[in-house]
Amino acid sequence: xxxxxxxxxxxxxNNSRKEIFAADVLVKNGxxxxxxxxxxxxxxxxxxxxxxxxxxxxxxxxxxxxxxxLFRGLADDMNVVDWLRKRIWPxxxxxxxxxxxxxxxxxxAEMIRSGVTTALTLETTRHTExxxxxxxxxxxxxxxxxxxxxxxxxxxxMVGEDTAASLERSAVLSTGYHGAGNGRIHYSYxxxxxxxxxxxxxxxxxxxxxxxxxxxxxxxAENREQTDRLAEYGGTEVEYxxxxxxxxxxxxxxxxxxxxxxxRGLLAExxxxxxxxxxxxxxxxxxxxxxxxxxxxxxxxxxxxDGAPCNNNLDIFNEMRLAAxxxxxxxxxxxxxxxQVFEMATRNASKALGIEDQVGSIEVGxxxxxxxxxxxALHGSPTQGSDPYGQIVYALQAHDVDTVIVDGTILxxxxxxxxxxxxxxxxxxxxxxxQLLDRVENFE
Amino acid sequence: xxxxxxxxxxxxxNNSRKEIFAADVLVKNGxxxxxxxxxxxxxxxxxxxxxxxxxxxxxxxxxxxxxxxLFRGLADDMNVVDWLRKRIWPxxxxxxxxxxxxxxxxxxAEMIRSGVTTALTLETTRHTExxxxxxxxxxxxxxxxxxxxxxxxxxxxMVGEDTAASLERSAVLSTGYHGAGNGRIHYSYxxxxxxxxxxxxxxxxxxxxxxxxxxxxxxxAENREQTDRLAEYGGTEVEYxxxxxxxxxxxxxxxxxxxxxxxRGLLAExxxxxxxxxxxxxxxxxxxxxxxxxxxxxxxxxxxxDGAPCNNNLDIFNEMRLAAxxxxxxxxxxxxxxxQVFEMATRNASKALGIEDQVGSIEVGxxxxxxxxxxxALHGSPTQGSDPYGQIVYALQAHDVDTVIVDGTILxxxxxxxxxxxxxxxxxxxxxxxQLLDRVENFE
Numbered sequence: 001x002x003x004x005x006x007x008x009x010x011x012x013x014n015n016s017r018k019e020i021f022a023a024d025v026l027v028k029n030g031x032x033x034x035x036x037x038x039x040x041x042x043x044x045x046x047x048x049x050x051x052x053x054x055x056x057x058x059x060x061x062x063x064x065x066x067x068x069x070l071f072r073g074l075a076d077d078m079n080v081v082d083w084l085r086k087r088i089w090p091x092x093x094x095x096x097x098x099x100x101x102x103x104x105x106x107x108x109a110e111m112i113r114s115g116v117t118t119a120l121t122l123e124t125t126r127h128t129e130x131x132x133x134x135x136x137x138x139x140x141x142x143x144x145x146x147x148x149x150x151x152x153x154x155x156x157x158m159v160g161e162d163t164a165a166s167l168e169r170s171a172v173l174s175t176g177y178h179g180a181g182n183g184r185i186h187y188s189y190x191x192x193x194x195x196x197x198x199x200x201x202x203x204x205x206x207x208x209x210x211x212x213x214x215x216x217x218x219x220x221a222e223n224r225e226q227t228d229r230l231a232e233y234g235g236t237e238v239e240y241x242x243x244x245x246x247x248x249x250x251x252x253x254x255x256x257x258x259x260x261x262x263x264r265g266l267l268a269e270x271x272x273x274x275x276x277x278x279x280x281x282x283x284x285x286x287x288x289x290x291x292x293x294x295x296x297x298x299x300x301x302x303x304x305x306d307g308a309p310c311n312n313n314l315d316i317f318n319e320m321r322l323a324a325x326x327x328x329x330x331x332x333x334x335x336x337x338x339x340q341v342f343e344m345a346t347r348n349a350s351k352a353l354g355i356e357d358q359v360g361s362i363e364v365g366x367x368x369x370x371x372x373x374x375x376x377a378l379h380g381s382p383t384q385g386s387d388p389y390g391q392i393v394y395a396l397q398a399h400d401v402d403t404v405i406v407d408g409t410i411l412x413x414x415x416x417x418x419x420x421x422x423x424x425x426x427x428x429x430x431x432x433x434x435q436l437l438d439r440v441e442n443f444e
Numbered sequence: 445x446x447x448x449x450x451x452x453x454x455x456x457x458n459n460s461r462k463e464i465f466a467a468d469v470l471v472k473n474g475x476x477x478x479x480x481x482x483x484x485x486x487x488x489x490x491x492x493x494x495x496x497x498x499x500x501x502x503x504x505x506x507x508x509x510x511x512x513x514l515f516r517g518l519a520d521d522m523n524v525v526d527w528l529r530k531r532i533w534p535x536x537x538x539x540x541x542x543x544x545x546x547x548x549x550x551x552x553a554e555m556i557r558s559g560v561t562t563a564l565t566l567e568t569t570r571h572t573e574x575x576x577x578x579x580x581x582x583x584x585x586x587x588x589x590x591x592x593x594x595x596x597x598x599x600x601x602m603v604g605e606d607t608a609a610s611l612e613r614s615a616v617l618s619t620g621y622h623g624a625g626n627g628r629i630h631y632s633y634x635x636x637x638x639x640x641x642x643x644x645x646x647x648x649x650x651x652x653x654x655x656x657x658x659x660x661x662x663x664x665a666e667n668r669e670q671t672d673r674l675a676e677y678g679g680t681e682v683e684y685x686x687x688x689x690x691x692x693x694x695x696x697x698x699x700x701x702x703x704x705x706x707x708r709g710l711l712a713e714x715x716x717x718x719x720x721x722x723x724x725x726x727x728x729x730x731x732x733x734x735x736x737x738x739x740x741x742x743x744x745x746x747x748x749x750d751g752a753p754c755n756n757n758l759d760i761f762n763e764m765r766l767a768a769x770x771x772x773x774x775x776x777x778x779x780x781x782x783x784q785v786f787e788m789a790t791r792n793a794s795k796a797l798g799i800e801d802q803v804g805s806i807e808v809g810x811x812x813x814x815x816x817x818x819x820x821a822l823h824g825s826p827t828q829g830s831d832p833y834g835q836i837v838y839a840l841q842a843h844d845v846d847t848v849i850v851d852g853t854i855l856x857x858x859x860x861x862x863x864x865x866x867x868x869x870x871x872x873x874x875x876x877x878x879q880l881l882d883r884v885e886n887f888e
Binding site (some may be wrong): 070072073074076077078079080083106109110113279281282283284285286287288311312313314315318321322324325326328329331332333334335336337338376377378379380381382383384385386387390391394395397398399422423425426429430432433434437 | 516518520521523524554723726730732756758769770775779780824825827828838843869873881
C-alpha cells in the first residue's frame with residue numbers, strides 16, 4: 001500500500017492531552033506512522049499540502065438510517081404518528097435491493113463529503129445487504145444492522161417479522177459481511193426499539209452480541225408519549241433494557257431524551273452509550289435530551305444525524321453546531337463547549353463503537369482515518385486567536401472539508417470524490433426514488 | 445443597463461398566491477421585466493442557464509453587526525457579561541476605519557455567498573462610514589446605522605457618547621449616504637438598546653425617523669436579567685418604547701425573547717417588526733423567542749444572524765433551519781413550517797424594512813434581487829415529490845447558492861464573486877484583525 005505524507009497542516013491530535021501542533025503526518029499501510037518536521041520528512045509515494053488547514057481525526061456518526069436518505073424531503077413538518085405510519089413505514093416497505101443500494105451510496109457519499117469516516121447505521125428488516133455492499137465498495141468504515149422487529153403494534157403488522165426468520169437474517173448478514181473490507185465492516189444487532197422486539201429476542205441478542213463481540217444499536221426514550229406508556233413494560237425503557245440484560249458498553253441507544261436521573265445513572269454505570277440526534281429531536285418535536293447532565297453523570301454521549309426524513313441532512317457539522325447551541329438556554333452559555341462537542345463526534349463515538357484503540361484521534365499506530373478541513377472560507381475568517389474547536393463547531397461547514405482518508409485511502413480530495421462521480425450518485429438516487437414512489441403503498 | 449435572461453429554472457415567486465412555475469425571467473434596467481416561456485423568450489444581452497435550480501427572491505437579514513465579523517471566534521462559550529465587557533466593548537472600541545471596512549466587506553461577501561441581497565445592520569458609535577462605503581462599493585442593498593449610546597451603565601463609559609455629538613454623527617452619515625447607490629443604501633437610526641439612549645434621544649429619534657421616513661433599529665428583551673431589572677423604566681422594555689412613542693412600522697426590534705403576551709400584542713398592533721436571531725439567542729443562552737406565538741398574534745417576524753461573535757456565521761440558511769427547528773419541541777412538529785420560515789427571510793423582512801413594494805418576491809416590476817440555488821447537491825437529493833420550501837429550509841446550504849443578483853447586477857455566478865476575489869477579502873480581514881488585536885485594550 002502506498003505511503004502518504006500530509007504536509008504543513010495544523011494537527012488537532014485529539015490525544016489525551018488534546019495536543020495541537022504543526023507537523024507533517026506520515027501514513028503507511030493504512031496507519032498513522034509518524035509525525036515529522038517539514039524539513040526532515042520522509043519521502044512518500046504521495047503528498048498532500050494541507051497548508052492553512054486543520055488535520056482532524058475522521059468524524060463519526062453513531063445513529064443513521066442509510067435506507068431513509070432516499071426519502072429526504074418527503075416528510076416535513078408532520079406529527080410523529082403520521083410521519084411513521086403514512087411515510088416511513090410505507091416507504092421502507094417499498095425498498096428493493098436497488099433502491100436500498102442507491103440510498104446507501106447517497107448517504108455514504110454525503111457523510112464522506114462532510115468529513116465522516118465511520119457510521120453506525122440501523123436499516124430495514126429486508127435488503128440490508130445493499131447497505132453492506134455500498135459501504136464495502138466505497139471504502140467506508142461502518143457498523144450496519146438489519147432492523148429486528150419480531151414484535152409490533154396493531155396497525156403496523158406490515159413491518160413485523162417472525163422471531164426465527166429475523167435471527168436467520170441476522171446470521172446470514174453477519175456471516176456474509178462482519179469483518180469484511182480489511183475489518184472496516186461490522187455487523188451490529190439492531191432491535192428497532194424496546195417495543196419492537198420480544199423479551200426472548202432481546203435476551204437472545206444480548207447473549208449473541210456478548211459472545212460475538214458485537215454491538216447492539218436501538219432507539220429508546222425518544223418521545224414522551226412512548227415514555228408515558230410504560231405500564232406494559234413494568235418500568236421505563238431503560239429499566240426494561242436492564243432487565244433484559246443488554247445494558248453495557250456494547251449497547252448504543254439513540255436519542256435518550258425522556259430519561260430520569262436514575263436512568264441516566266444506569267446508563268453511566270453500565271457503560272451504555274447514547275447517540276444524541278439534535279436535528280431529529282427538534283424536527284419531530286421529541287424534546288431536548290439532557291446531554292450536559294448526561295456528560296456530567298459520566299454517560300458516554302456521541303452524535304448522529306438520524307434519518308434524512310427527520311433532519312434533512314447527514315451533515316455532522318450541522319449536528320455538532322446544534323449540539324453545542326441548543327442546550328445553552330437551559331444550562332448556560334458555558335455549557336456544551338466546542339471541545340466537548342468535538343469529543344462527542346470523535347473519541348466518544350469511537351468508544352461507543354468499541355474501536356477507540358483504532359480511530360478517534362490522530363496518534364501513531366492508529367488507523368489513518370483523517371480529515372483535512374480548509375480554514376480560509378469567508379465564514380471561517382479571520383482566524384487569529386480563534387479557538388480551533390470553536391471554529392470547527394460554530395463556524396466551519398461541511399463544504400470546508402477538503403480531504404477525507406479512510407484506512408489510508410483517499411476518498412475525497414480538493415472537495416471531489418476520487419473514486420466516483422457525485423452526479424452519478426445523485427442520478428442513481430433520483431431514478432431509484434421515482435421507481436420507489438411508483439411501488440409504494442399506503443403513502444398519503 | 446444590460447438585459448439579462450434567466451432560463452430554465454423553477455421560479456418560487458413568493459407572490460401572494462405563492463405560485464411556483466417553470467419560466468424564463470427577463471431582467472431589464474434592474475427590474476424584473478417579464479416571465480416568458482422558453483421558446484418565446486426575448487433575446488437578452490446576457491443569459492444564465494438555471495436548469496435544475498430554484499429561482500428565489502433575494503434573502504434578507506434584518507439584524508447584523510457588520511463590524512463584529514472581524515471578531516469571529518474570539519468569544520465562544522462565554523457568559524454574557526464577560527462576552528460584552530471583556531470582548532465586544534473593547535474590540536469595538538479598537539476599530540479604526542480600515543478595520544471596520546475590512547469587517548464590512550467580509551460580512552457582505554459572506555452574506556452574498558449565502559444568497560442574502562439586503563441587510564439591516566447596527567454598527568458602532570464611530571467609523572460607520574466604513575460600513576456604508578463597503579456596502580455601496582459592493583452593490584449590496586443595506587440599511588445601516590451608527591450605534592447611538594448617549595446613556596450607559598457604570599463600567600462602560602468608554603462606549604458612551606454625548607447626545608448632541610451623537611445626533612450630529614447621525615446627521616452627517618444620513619446626509620452623506622441615505623439614498624446613495626441607486627437608492628440601495630439607507631441610513632437607519634440605531635439606539636443600541638432601551639438602556640443605551642436617554643429619553644430625550646428616543647423621543648428625538650422617533651420624531652426624526654417619522655419625518656424623514658427612516659427606520660429605527662434596536663435591541664430589546666434579549667436576556668432575562670435585563671427584563672428582570674425593569675423598575676428603572678417604570679415598565680417593560682416594550683412599554684418603555686411605547687411611552688417614548690417609537691413603536692410603529694418603522695421600528696425593528698432585535699430578539700424579542702422575554703415578552704409577555706400583552707407586549708407581543710403591542711408589537712402586533714403598532715406594526716413593529718421583530719428580528720429573530722436563533723443562533724445568537726442559543727449561543728448566548730438568552731432563551732427561545734416565542735416566534736410561533738408572535739406570528740399567531742400578527743407580529744411581523746423576520747430573521748437575523750446578529751454578530752459573528754455570537755453565531756459564528758452570517759449564513760441565513762443556518763438561521764432559517766434553526767428558526768424552523770428550535771420551536772418545534774415547544775409548539776409541535778407542525779409549527780414553524782418551512783414556508784413560514786421562508787417568508788420570514790423574504791416578505792416579512794421586506795415589510796420590516798418598508799420595501800415590500802420593491803423586493804421580497806419575484807414579480808414583474810420589482811427590483812431584480814434574485815438568487816439561483818442549485819438542487820443537485822448530495823445533501824439536497826433526491827428531489828421528486830419534495831416540498832420546495834422544505835428543501836430550502838431543511839436541506840440546502842449556503843454553498844448551494846449559485847448566482848446572486850442585486851438590482852439587476854450579477855454579484856455571484858457559479859458560486860464565484862464576479863467583482864472581487866474572496867481570498868483578497870479574507871487576507872484583508874486577517875491583516876485588519878492582527879492590527880486590531882495589537883490596538884485593543886481591556887481585552888482578557
